[in-house]
Amino acid sequence: MKKIKQLFAGAMLTTFGLPIAQADYALNLMEGVTKVSNDIYDLHMLILWICVFIGIAVFGTIFYSIYHHRKSKGHEAAHFHEHTTVEIIWTIIPTIILVAMAIPATKTMLELDDVQESEMSIKVTGKQWYWDYQYLDSGVHFESHLDEISEKSHRGHTIDPHTVPNYLLSVDRPLVIPINKKIRFVFTSADVIHSWWVPDLGWKKDANPGFINEAWTSVPTPGVYRGQCTELCGRDHGFMPIVVIAMNQGDYDNWVKTTLEKQNAKPDLSDQSHEQLMANGSSVYLKNCVACHQIDGKGVVGNYPALRGSAKVTGGVDPLIGFLQAGTSKMPSFAKLKDNELAAVITYIRNSPDIGNKVGDEIQPKAITPVYDDDE
Numbered sequence: 001m002k003k004i005k006q007l008f009a010g011a012m013l014t015t016f017g018l019p020i021a022q023a024d025y026a027l028n029l030m031e032g033v034t035k036v037s038n039d040i041y042d043l044h045m046l047i048l049w050i051c052v053f054i055g056i057a058v059f060g061t062i063f064y065s066i067y068h069h070r071k072s073k074g075h076e077a078a079h080f081h082e083h084t085t086v087e088i089i090w091t092i093i094p095t096i097i098l099v100a101m102a103i104p105a106t107k108t109m110l111e112l113d114d115v116q117e118s119e120m121s122i123k124v125t126g127k128q129w130y131w132d133y134q135y136l137d138s139g140v141h142f143e144s145h146l147d148e149i150s151e152k153s154h155r156g157h158t159i160d161p162h163t164v165p166n167y168l169l170s171v172d173r174p175l176v177i178p179i180n181k182k183i184r185f186v187f188t189s190a191d192v193i194h195s196w197w198v199p200d201l202g203w204k205k206d207a208n209p210g211f212i213n214e215a216w217t218s219v220p221t222p223g224v225y226r227g228q229c230t231e232l233c234g235r236d237h238g239f240m241p242i243v244v245i246a247m248n249q250g251d252y253d254n255w256v257k258t259t260l261e262k263q264n265a266k267p268d269l270s271d272q273s274h275e276q277l278m279a280n281g282s283s284v285y286l287k288n289c290v291a292c293h294q295i296d297g298k299g300v301v302g303n304y305p306a307l308r309g310s311a312k313v314t315g316g317v318d319p320l321i322g323f324l325q326a327g328t329s330k331m332p333s334f335a336k337l338k339d340n341e342l343a344a345v346i347t348y349i350r351n352s353p354d355i356g357n358k359v360g361d362e363i364q365p366k367a368i369t370p371v372y373d374d375d376e
């Protein structure tokens with residue numbers, strides 16, 4: 001089996017240049033790391049082998065009959081209609097096979113859906129175009145965006161994607177979970193339908209606006225598990241990957257502690273240099289603005305206005321701050337950004353050569369006057 005896999009992988013690589021075929025799952029489903037994913041894999045193999053057996057039995061009989069009872073040998077077709085015994089047999093046997101397949105399938109489905117006795121819960125909200133993770137027990141709450149280098153590579157076309165590690169499968173902030181703990185996920189969406197899928201966990205779940213879906217996992221081995229939003233309809237679902245890091249309970253507890261400390265710390269509102277503001281602003285822009293206004297600030301004609309040369313962007317600072325904090329019917333409010341992030345991104349869009357603006361100023365965090373309170 002391994003040899004066939006290698007041959008297949010080699011053929012895919014030389015014929016189509018597809019390095020993905022080298023992965024272990026090129027020829028079959030991957031087994032995943034959780035008990036549920038292993039059960040799904042076993043179920044899949046069981047059904048597959050039943051199908052293979054039926055296929056061989058049915059086609060074997062057909063080919064044998066055609067060959068051995070051919071006309072040139074002097075055989076003649078039988079002329080009979082209806083045969084009660086045969087009809088009963090070909091009804092009963094498939095029924096037994098179907099029931100035999102339904103039993104393990106139902107067992108696995110029930111196991112998949114059983115979120116009872118979960119030890120912790122994480123709320124996952126799909127947003128255009130990132131994931132929002134809220135740990136309902138500890139209060140940890142953050143957004144998880146496509147990593148900057150993948151973002152720059154796929155939008156700017158200046159970085160060769162082949163040089164980007166885990167291209168389009170890396171995020172700035174991964175979802176961290178403890179191993180050997182039953183974790184319940186609740187899924188919803190703030191805008192359109194998304195679909196949360198990490199193959200190693202064995203399942204995927206739709207995140208629908210206005211609905212809550214549930215799923216659970218318990219990962220036995222520490223590691224990094226990658227996945228993607230697999231919703232089809234919509235522009236950028238392919239650019240909101242998922243990274244799950246499973247770690248020992250002790251490491252996880254430390255992570256929660258440091259994350260909460262950072263999360264609750266007051267933002268640094270001291271003055272920053274132009275370079276600092278521009279670097280931070282670029283990072284904020286890539287996470288929050290680039291999907292609509294594009295990496296070159298030209299926007300999308302008819303849909304998203306250009307920032308390049310825009311009077312609103314290069315004009316008065318206070319109206320621009322107010323506009324970003326308030327949002328419009330077409331653009332969400334960015335009051336969620338901390339004052340230092342807002343100051344940096346405003347500096348960036350007014351001064352970045354990539355965006356095509358050069359006002360020659362810098363906006364310091366202190367200049368941000370809150371329209372809405374920063375705190376949620």
Ligand SMILES: [Cu+2]
Binds near residue numbers: 194229236240
């Ligand atoms: Cu999505």
